Amino acid sequence: MKRFFSKIASIFKSKKTVRDRNPIAYAFVFPYVLMFLIFIVIPVVAAIMLAFTYFDTVRAPTLVGFENFINILTNDQEFMQYVIPNTLKYAIIVGPGGYILSFLLAWLLAQVTPKVRTVLALIIYSPSLTAGVTMAVLWKVIFAGDETGYLNMFLLNLGFINEPIAWLTSKEYLMPIMIGVTLWSSMGVGFLAMLAGILNVNQDLYEAGYIDGIKNKFQEMIYITIPTIKPQMLFGAVMAIVGTFGASGIGVALSGSNPTPQYAGQLIVNHIEFFGFTKYEMGYAAALSVILLLIVYFVSRFAFRLFGSKDE
Amino acid sequence: MMMKKKRRSKFQATKINPSRFHPVQIRYLLVLLPISLVMLLPLLFIFNHALKPFEELFAFPPRFLVKNPTLVNFRNLFALTGTSGIPMSRYLFNSLIVTILVIVISILISTMAGYALSKLNFKGKRLLNEINTIALMFVGVAVTIPRYLIIEKLGLIDSFWIHVLPYLAIPVGLFLVKQFIDQIPSDLIDAARIDGANDWQIYRKIVVPLIKPAIATIMILSFQTVWNSADTSATYINTDSLKTFAFYMGTLTTNTNAVAGQGMAAAASLIMFVPNLIIFIILQSKVIDTMAHSGIK
Numbered sequence: 001m002k003r004f005f006s007k008i009a010s011i012f013k014s015k016k017t018v019r020d021r022n023p024i025a026y027a028f029v030f031p032y033v034l035m036f037l038i039f040i041v042i043p044v045v046a047a048i049m050l051a052f053t054y055f056d057t058v059r060a061p062t063l064v065g066f067e068n069f070i071n072i073l074t075n076d077q078e079f080m081q082y083v084i085p086n087t088l089k090y091a092i093i094v095g096p097g098g099y100i101l102s103f104l105l106a107w108l109l110a111q112v113t114p115k116v117r118t119v120l121a122l123i124i125y126s127p128s129l130t131a132g133v134t135m136a137v138l139w140k141v142i143f144a145g146d147e148t149g150y151l152n153m154f155l156l157n158l159g160f161i162n163e164p165i166a167w168l169t170s171k172e173y174l175m176p177i178m179i180g181v182t183l184w185s186s187m188g189v190g191f192l193a194m195l196a197g198i199l200n201v202n203q204d205l206y207e208a209g210y211i212d213g214i215k216n217k218f219q220e221m222i223y224i225t226i227p228t229i230k231p232q233m234l235f236g237a238v239m240a241i242v243g244t245f246g247a248s249g250i251g252v253a254l255s256g257s258n259p260t261p262q263y264a265g266q267l268i269v270n271h272i273e274f275f276g277f278t279k280y281e282m283g284y285a286a287a288l289s290v291i292l293l294l295i296v297y298f299v300s301r302f303a304f305r306l307f308g309s310k311d312e
Numbered sequence: 313m314m315m316k317k318k319r320r321s322k323f324q325a326t327k328i329n330p331s332r333f334h335p336v337q338i339r340y341l342l343v344l345l346p347i348s349l350v351m352l353l354p355l356l357f358i359f360n361h362a363l364k365p366f367e368e369l370f371a372f373p374p375r376f377l378v379k380n381p382t383l384v385n386f387r388n389l390f391a392l393t394g395t396s397g398i399p400m401s402r403y404l405f406n407s408l409i410v411t412i413l414v415i416v417i418s419i420l421i422s423t424m425a426g427y428a429l430s431k432l433n434f435k436g437k438r439l440l441n442e443i444n445t446i447a448l449m450f451v452g453v454a455v456t457i458p459r460y461l462i463i464e465k466l467g468l469i470d471s472f473w474i475h476v477l478p479y480l481a482i483p484v485g486l487f488l489v490k491q492f493i494d495q496i497p498s499d500l501i502d503a504a505r506i507d508g509a510n511d512w513q514i515y516r517k518i519v520v521p522l523i524k525p526a527i528a529t530i531m532i533l534s535f536q537t538v539w540n541s542a543d544t545s546a547t548y549i550n551t552d553s554l555k556t557f558a559f560y561m562g563t564l565t566t567n568t569n570a571v572a573g574q575g576m577a578a579a580a581s582l583i584m585f586v587p588n589l590i591i592f593i594i595l596q597s598k599v600i601d602t603m604a605h606s607g608i609k
Contacts, residue, residue, distance in 0.1 A: 028424045031424065043458040045458040124347070125320065138581060197607065203328075280482050289457065292451060
């Protein structure tokens with residue numbers, strides 16, 4: 001954190017290239033910066049400011065200091081009892097799980113010939129194109145709660161269950177289904193980045209490794225591949241973290257309600273939307289947003305520490 | 313000794329990115345093929361489901377594969393009109409226009425910004441770079457509420473442009489483009505400058521043609537976000553005729569526990585999914601090319 005601030009400070013201090021400055025550059029960055037400010041930077045700043053107010057969208061916001069944060073931590077039963085455990089459970093399985101799966105699949109794909117690889121990579125990547133929610137109909141049919149559901153029928157026929165299970169509205173099964181569906185669609189941009197990274201590792205590095213006594217594929221992966229593609233691993237990790245914590249639609253889309261049945265699939269983003277758009281407690285919702293952004297930021301810093309280059 | 317040598321050569325035969333088939337690869341395929349099959353099943357199911365006639369959709373016991381494929385679900389979907397008398401084609405048209413606008417404009421502004429960030433000098437360059445890298449960690453849904461308030465202040469609620477504007481700045485897109493432009497030797501640009509080319513000409517004539525893979529990648533990224541996004545219509549748009557297909561699809565799936573809608577909903581999912589797939593198939597080699605430079609250093 002300290003290092004990070006000193007870096008920002010050094011950015012402001014650097015004045016070495018004043019003469020080479022090109023005013024036309026501003027014209028080139030202006031449209032992007034404008035949109036970036038309006039739709040990303042200002043909303044984040046506004047969320048931070050609103051987090052310290054009470055705001056019901058009718059009257060002007062009133063300052064309440066840390067009250068929202070204190071309430072979240074001490075008074076919000078659903079948050080402590082369901083939302084945080086759910087989000088953690090979901091994030092721990094989908095985040096690192098999906099990430100390791102992406103890497104292993106990318107690594108496996110790099111071991112086969114290009115034509116086979118292209119076809120398989122396409123198959124593995126294409127679920128991520130469905131963006132979760134668009135496929136809600138599919139999951140609703142497969143996991144339908146009566147005997148017309150494909151999964152119920154399948155299990156009934158095999159004799160595993162005696163009567164149909166209401167998968168999507170049950171407290172026990174909603175979360176595992178959400179996790180499964182998300183893992184299915186999690187080989188996205190990060191997966192492609194790691195695949196490209198592995199394919200571009202210089203072959204000479206492996207030759208050198210064999211001379212230095214690398215004995216098997218596993219050692220090759222640990223000692224050569226992963227260190228070489230660290231930058232892509234980091235990119236993939238950031239994408240996985242953002243995707244995991246930003247996931248929101250899936251539980252609500254599957255169960256068809258917010259809050260989800262008995263809060264079984266309630267994630268932090270659903271909680272934010274519930275307070276913001278159902279209860280109109282904007283200040284409180286903003287405080288939740290700030291907590292979410294901070295969690296994502298610190299988890300990402302951890303990924304940077306793991307994969308970032310040493311001189312950073 | 314002999315044994316050891318033999319084993320070593322065997323594992324070395326399976327180099328990363330092999331150009332020829334070697335029996336050793338079979339063990340990798342034995343892992344990859346079943347996983348791919350599992351990944352593929354839900355997609356096969358939706359294809360089959362969309363083509364099922366009414367009797368098969370609700371046949372008991374349910375069948376995975378379609379027996380008599382038909383386009384009747386698609387026909388019903390196109391014939392259907394929304395609650396306020398708006399035909400489905402209107403939503404599809406909206407989605408198409410919005411998607412094209414976002415793709416064209418976001419490519420333009422992120423390549424321009426990427427060129428400046430990579431090859432030009434200006435005050436605040438490093439700061440912008442840093443902030444954009446931090447913004448890779450930005451979770452859009454977290455700020456839905458302040459975003460809503462800002463959009464309301466700007467008077468953009470219920471305006472067509474609100475479909476387009478929030479999706480124009482894509483931090484990941486700019487990041488990838490910048491990394492890609494970094495690969496272009498500065499000598500090339502200096503040479504053009506000596507020949508009298510101005511920045512706009514350098515950008516148009518040299519940079520853009522060289523970064524086509526990165527452009528293809530932004531195209532896919534913004535296509536996916538915009539085409540699949542139902543949130544804008546749900547949150548910022550009140551007028552039905554301004555809503556998009558993704559949103560309409562969502563209403564189909566939630567309102568059609570009534571049996572007849574299921575086939576149409578499956579057909580609609582297919583309409584959502586297939587363009588994604590086609591675009592990715594066309595552009596995939598370029599995307600892999602760009603991703604090789606995606607590393608965060």
